[in-house]
Amino acid sequence: MEKEVMALRECYRSGKTKQMSWRRSQLRGLRDFLKEKEVEIFRALNQDLGKHYVEAFRDEVGILNKSLNFVFKELKTWMSTTEAKLPIIALNSSAQLVPEPLGLVLVISTWNFPLALSLEPLIGAIAAGNAVVLKPSELAPACSSLLVNSLPNYLDNEAIKVIEGGPAVGEQLLQQKWDKIFFTGSPRVGRIVMSAAAKHLTPVTLELGGKCPAVLDSLSRSWDKEASVKRIIWAKYGSCAGQACISVDYLLVEKAFSSTAVELMKVMIKKVFGDNPKESQSVARIINKHHFLRLKNLLTDEMVKDSIIYGGSMDEDSLFVEPTILLDPPLHSKIMTEEIFGPVIPIITLDKIEDSIDFINSRPKPLAIYAFTNNEVFKERMISETSSGSVVFNDAIVQFAADTLPFGGIGESGIGKYHGKFSFDTFSHYKSIARRNLYTDFWFRFPPWTNYKLELLETAFNYDYFGMLLVLLGLKRSRKRFHIN
């Protein structure tokens, strides 16, 4: 593996990946891959996760196409040098900021959106001009194979490599020296990645997870109520069956509103996912037996099973969990302390909806907070009194599709951000250039030091041009002196 990494470094050193033409050709290659291999991609996603092809398109292929379009449009601007303003005293000088690639970067992806979470960072790394190693997750084997076998036909294999494997391969990769590591996955592994990066002082972006709460205010208009509930249940069950870092993990409602909410949810689930979501594939599968059993344990927990008020059936053979609702499980139960990552939604009832702020703040900072409300004061409070990667009002998950919003976590939910230009930035180093000429010089810059020089330098540093003039003319009163030479 060391040989492979060295070869990639050599390729990067040749300067090839820095060229705009190279970057564009690779991005075109990705676009072609998504277009020509669409059927294989849908098949692989269906095989690994039971995703319906429309869901696969909406959440993975379509998103990637949108991102590629955005990059094609903006790349030239992003790559350009920007002028930095300088104060008047810096006469005859200029300064610029030049983005340059970091070099050789490692992208470690995950299993729930195996295409999107592999290729979206890859797009950023390529756009920024880096050589890249991509390690897809072995837990989504069909997708991993597809990436390893087909992607190289569309990209420059000297500069971009896809390496398959499990934890052992991951460990080997982490021992190499990278110029950046981009990791999507769990906080536990995030710590391992960052510790490994620390040995080489490698900067990292960690896209982790957490329990993203949805807060449902007591809405009055039925249109609003229906739209909210529909969006909440869609964000819970409709995207990879709740196995998404930005899924709604649990719901907070006022006690008085909870029965309305629950009834509406039951109706909506039937309406949206149909009578047989397993058949219609409108709800995806659990990724593997390990996670299936994990979810089973969460639900069959003594403390929890009595709070199941809807759904609850699980089929181990087909790794299918029915959309399930819980009402007020104990707050110290596992299902309320671990990220659920499955199609189960606990509803916690509160006395007043404003209590949701303290509830959220007493727990680790989530990747996103979803607040469904028309109360402007409450919205303000939610923004200023809680901390999360993002806040979305009256919807969920869609922030993932916005190219102009930074996507990333804080605290336990992650370090760094990407999407749109933030992807380009996360894989770039902004090098500052200060340019001077050799004509003018401030003679008072140089020793031997005197009070006079001190006065001039101080006025210069304070941009106090008038003061400087006074000093030069000998008109400025000299400040109190203390033990100079």
Place this chain on the structure above:
Amino acid sequence: MASEMEKKEVFDTESAKDLVKELRASFGSGKTKSYEWRRTQLTAMLKMLDEEEPQIVAALREDLSKPELESSVYEIAMLKNSCRLALKELKHWMKPEKAKTSLVTFPSSAEIVSEPLGVVLVISAWNYPFLLSLDPVIGAIAAGNAIVLKPSEIAPASASLLAKLVATYLDSSCIKVVEGAVPETSALLEQKWDKIFYTGNGRVARVVMAAAAKHLTPVVLELGGKSPVIVDSDINLLVATRRIIAGKWACNNGQACISPDYIITTKDYASKLVDSFKNELEKFYGKNPLESKDLSHIVNSNHFVRLSKLLDEDNVSSKIVHGGERDKTNLMIAPTILLDVPQDSLIMNEEIFGPLLPIITVDKVEDSFDVINSSGTKPLSAYLFTNNKKLKEKFVATVSAGGLVVNDTTVHVAEHTLPFGGVGDSGIGAYHGKFSFDAFSHKKAVLYRGFACDAFVRYPPYTRGKLRFFQAFLGGSILGMIRAVLRWSKS
């Protein structure tokens, strides 16, 4: 008796835990988030720098024999500028930034809100003990955080003065100074911080980042490296020489992360360069530089011994062409220039951080780039003196460093519109000006959606029609969307 016992109180893990708990409570109260609090602290700091200047200068003289001018200008004046800039721009920095939204989330509006990270740790260095402690603190205050500052024990008078001044002038319920050395720093590093800002060397930086990794704490690491200077031949040699001297010996006697570390020039030009240095050095520091009051001393005997070792190595000591005088008692080494030391010598393989300047010669000036890139590490800064436009372009394109300067040294550090930080081994992250505010902020994305348009297409049951719609929608094609909807209604 009681106060003596207080002084001897050990700062251990328990103390660190309590400290963080106290600060989390302060931060949790929301006090540091208010504009007023941030303003008051910054104004108080400005007052402190004004009123306490003589004490600060005295402490720096005690720790480093730093000339008063260097203290006043490179530490205090720079800090005052940072405070003033933050005060001027604070409202603007704190304002949420509107973000454009596209068809994909229509109808919606969005903004990016800057919020403080929470409770942050700033670990500072000994060479510019005030600047490197308070400049990051200014950024952390501006961004609304609660702060613990751990100044370097290698500059003890400065550390102790910082502790006293911060307690006197700033809000000590939210901003604290912890003095100490390795045990105290380790105790602090075991805690969970919302950000750690470290200035220092690569070895300790790895320890800091490994500690941060346990809590998934983001870091800024301001490190160093060997900042090279390329000197071309067709230039105003006098001005270039002076500027190199200003960046090397007039900056804490070479003990600065951005000091020119070594020079690369052509074989033909080297002797002219050396002569120019000899002349100017004498003009600046006199015939007896060991006694000049305009030069800082070496900070302690460890570093003195380290630097002496660099000079005494075989095949190196014979290459001294100027200087080399040492005064062990006063921890002083004169400005020293060496010519053509071997590439594998110690002095060419570690950051010098002292008044020794090796000159490496090459055949053509373009060969300099290979010399720099062959080291395999990216320095904090790189400097080029030339009038040749092509050479400047090649420099910018091939040399990767935190920051580059053409025809001068070190000035980029005073420019607040330029991010100051390293890349690769020279560091992670950047600060100065608004970059300081950003370094200590979390940029939270906020998306506002209405209930009006609920795109039924995103919900199951999934059909080919919906697929076609998505293809058009995510592709940004309104026409495609219309067509998809029409085909629907037909089928």
